[in-house]
Amino acid sequence: MALGDAEFESHFLQLTERLPARPCGPEQLVRALGYPWERPPGSYLLRGAEAVPLAALGAEERRLARSRLADPAERTPLLAIGSNAAPGALAAKLAPLAAEADRELLALAGRLHDFDVAAAAQPALYGSLPATLLPSPGTAVAATLLWVTPAQLTQIAWTELNYRLGRLAARFELAEGGGSFDQVAVFVSRFGCFAPAAEPLALAAAPASGRRAAEATQAELLDRAAALALGPRAGGWDLVRAIHEDPAATAPRIAATVWRAGLPFEAAGWRPFEG
Secondary structure, three states, X not given: OOOOHHHHHHHHHHHHHOOOOOOOOHHHHHHHHHOOOOOOOOOEEEEOOEEEEXXXXXXXXXXXXXXXXXXXXXXXXXXXXXXXHOHHHHHHHHOOOXXXXXXXXXXXXXXXXXXXXXXXXXOOOOOOOOEEEEEEEEEEEEEEEEEXXXXXXXXXXXXXXXXXXXXXXXXXXXXOOOOEEEXXXXXXXXXXXXXXOOOOEXXXXXXXXXOOOEEEOHHHHHHHHHHHHHOOOOOHHHHHHHHHHOHHHHHHHHHHHOHHHEEOOOOOOEEEOOO
C-alpha cells in the first residue's frame, strides 16, 4: 500500500507472471457478473459462515451485540462498498483466522453521503470490475459499516491488492436505530474509477439516491473494459476468460488500457495510509 503507482504496477505485473492458468467456464462468468454478490437487506451479525439479520434478534440481544462488537477501543469502523459487505465473501476472507472473535463481526447498513460507488479501473482476478468511491455531492449511496478487529483489518487488506487504505471524513448515516459517523476507514482503488469516455460509471448494483454519474451493469462494464484491453470485437466473456486462462499475457494489456482509463480519487477529507 505504501508503493507509488509505478512501483506497484511493476510489482503487480511480476506477480501475474507467476500466476497459473485457471479453468474458466459458465460458473466463473456467472460469478463475475454477479458482483458484488448477495447481501442481506439490512444490518447483520456475522458468526463464522452464518449471517444473522439484526432485525431477527431481540432488543436486548441487539444491544449486547452492539456493545460487544462495536467497541471503538477494540475495533475499527471500516466502510464496505462492494464485496466486503457480502457475508459469503467476508466469511471466506476471515475463515483462516484462528481466534473465534476474529471470525465474528457486526455489519451495519446505511448510506454514505456526498459519495457514490463506482466501478474501479482494475478488473479483479475473478473477472469483475469491483467497487471504489467517487465524490458526488448530493448523492447518498448504500454501504455497510464493518466493525473489524486489527486481525480482521489486516486479513481484509491482504485481499485488497489494488487498493489504498485510508480514513475518510464523510457522513455515514445508519439505516437502523439512528445515529451517524463522520469518519470511517475505507479502501479506494489506486487507479480510480473506470471512465472509458472520461466520464465515471457508477455501479448499477449499488442503490443510490441523487446519483449524478451514469450507471452501468457489470455486463456493460466488462464489455467496455474488454473493448479497451482486447480490441473492439471482444466482449466481457472474452475478458473474464483471458484473466483466468492467461493472466501473464492479459495483465499488461489491462495495465496499458483499463488502468489508464481511470479517474484518480480525490476528496478533501481523504487521508491515505502512507506506510
